[in-house]
């Protein structure tokens with residue numbers, strides 16, 4: 001008799017989406033849909049339990065509608081005798097959520113653990129047979145420290161599969177943008193000897209350890225272009241105590257964020273579209289649900305046309321439609337006009353022209369070096385004035401092009 005459950009985390013319900021104001025409500029609706037899809041998945045798969053590893057809510061400011069929606073979704077699980085174990089994270093720590101706890105307290109199979117006190121329960125299947133043991137602990141405050149994990153017990157000696165549910169920051173992983181709350185090391189978790197540790201906090205899905213199995217499910221819906229790729233939950237099956245579980249990713253996200261970086265000198269929208277299309281051909285997936293950010297870089301004849309926000313927005317909508325994308329954003333901050341240095345020079349007197357003239361004078365060998373007091377130049381102590389001049393002249397190479405880019409807003 002194996003123990004089967006769905007591991008999800010970091011929904012951040014009611015999160016203000018960080019992309020565009022006017023789409024924020026639609027995003028919040030999408031988040032609720034993703035939760036509903038997760039519940040549908042749990043019901044369809046007839047799992048024994050759903051583990052929510054913290055940051056289910058973005059903050060204690062949960063709208064009444066979302067509160068009601070959350071209740072209704074967890075009620076669907078409870079009605080089918082599927083256990084929900086929801087431990088709180090740094091975004092939804094216990095102290096602020098008494099109202100929600102009272103509400104969820106009406107559901108017999110829903111357990112919300114909002115304090116720094118381990119909570120254990122034996123999960124049973126619909127025939128009443130024990131299939132596994134869940135142990136979870138919540139965040140009480142938004143800033144749990146190093147000692148938090150030390151309050152968590154090792155797995156018990158039962159013959160049943162042992163599973164832990166925690167919202168914690170494993171510190172010996174690749175760098176990530178999430179705060180260092182409830183920090184712990186991989187070995188701290190592995191030494192607790194659970195068959196599976198369901199983690200929340202880091203939004204990038206990842207296997208922390210194969211066995212004891214420790215996983216971040218990641219968030220089921222990316223919230224901005226930094227949270228890219230396919231996202232969802234993990235369906236886990238533990239056949240018996242002491243055996244490595246089977247972990248299967250199941251996509252849930254309604255929207256998918258992707259990003260491409262383009263460098264080029266497209267002459268018009270058609271060329272730009274074709275460049276995006278070529279990149280997209282190498283990326284599998286159904287693009288109708290994609291939110292694609294295209295970061296444009298380098299010199300381009302389109303730089304000026306794309307600097308006007310309304311025109312850019314219009315083009316974004318037009319290209320999204322043409323490319324079959326859910327949404328498209330053109331980030332044109334890295335673009336600059338593509339005039340050559342000769343073209344810039346021909347425009348008449350300017351600081352750029354003066355700089356060009358100085359470069360010319362230096363190249364012709366006019367002695368402009370002496371007044372610059374070259375004495376302290378590092379690495380050239382003891383060199384003759386000629387050697388110094390030679391070295392300095394080598395710095396002039398490519399300087400006109402660099403300056404042209406700089407004077408057109410491209411940075412140096």
Ligand SMILES: [Mn+2]
Pocket residue numbers: 055089090091167178200201202
């Ligand atoms: Mn968190």
